[in-house]
Amino acid sequence: MEVKGRVCNNSTIQSEDEMDLRRGPWTVDEDLALINYIANHGEGRWNSLARSAGLKRTGKSCRLRWLNYLRPDVRRGNITLEEQLLILELHGRWGNRWSKIAQYLPGRTDNEIKNYWRTRVQKHAKQLKCDVNSKQFKDAMRYLWMPRLVERIQAAATTATATTTTTSYSPGSATTTITKNNTTYNNYEKNNNLNNNIEVHSGNMMLSSAIMKSNFGVSHVTHSYTPENSSTGASSDSFGTQVSPVSDMTQDYYNNNVTFGGNNSNNPNPDYYHQQAHDQLSFLDCITSPSGFFPHEMDFQSMEPNTPWIQNNNGDTSNGFWNVENMLLFQQLSENM
């Protein structure tokens, strides 16, 4: 698809390049051009970058493509249960502040989170015939959906085998420790050393661990994690593993064989995780949300994991979450509030 650029209303004469701007899906060649240019010159100054790289794209388009797709630390694949839980919680706190929420889900872009919210969460609201921002729906999320997610995370954690990664939680210091292959990493600071393969997010796990501890008496979680094929990695929302349209050279890039700015850094933006570490939610923040995440009256601990309202016929608990029984429970819940 090739679309001519718009003529500015001030009628200034546009250069040939500006008049020939491309729009629509990016080609592999364009991706490679952008990747190569950023590998050699770094990112920023997107308009001039687009011109210098020989891309007939706007700077905006280049920036978006890089940030949402080509950046090496962009995480592909399903939104995990932990991530779902975190998104629900953080959205309850900040609303549609997608970029802010994305800061707490390393590798996830604001766009991806926004899409998740619009497609999955709003779908549930639609099924309930209520507004996604209504108190009714927020309560349903808080008292039905989120506890169920916690249960499933716990279930996945306890049944996991072949563990390569453990996550522990230290209440006093609000520190999450990740251990992989006998190497220990603390919080985000060393996340970059995980070579983009291990994808445990301490922000998520801190929240999840905290909730598990406070609601289930679990103080230490051992968590097996294989992003594309694990009980927690596979979202109950069924969307397939995405294959990036990349060539061998791009694969080299993903395998960290391309250096950035000649400094051998795998991450073009080394401050990325430091910022997240700096903004990290505290443990108390996590378990004491402004809305009162788990009130004592709600005894989720005693809930049977296989109560009918939790599962549909397929055992799927997300897409089919709002079945008839859920609706009834939801109604009862609404009436009691």
Next chain:
DNA sequence: AAGTAATCCAACCGCATCACG
């Protein structure tokens, strides 16, 4: 197998804010 509906998500748009001369 074919047609249709539903869903997903990459990309675009407009607006707000920031940085700089």
Next chain:
DNA sequence: GCGTGATGCGGTTGGATTACT
């Protein structure tokens, strides 16, 4: 202080894919 360009953010769109009939 003002103008301009760059950047960032949230909302929306539309093509591709998947599910359903």
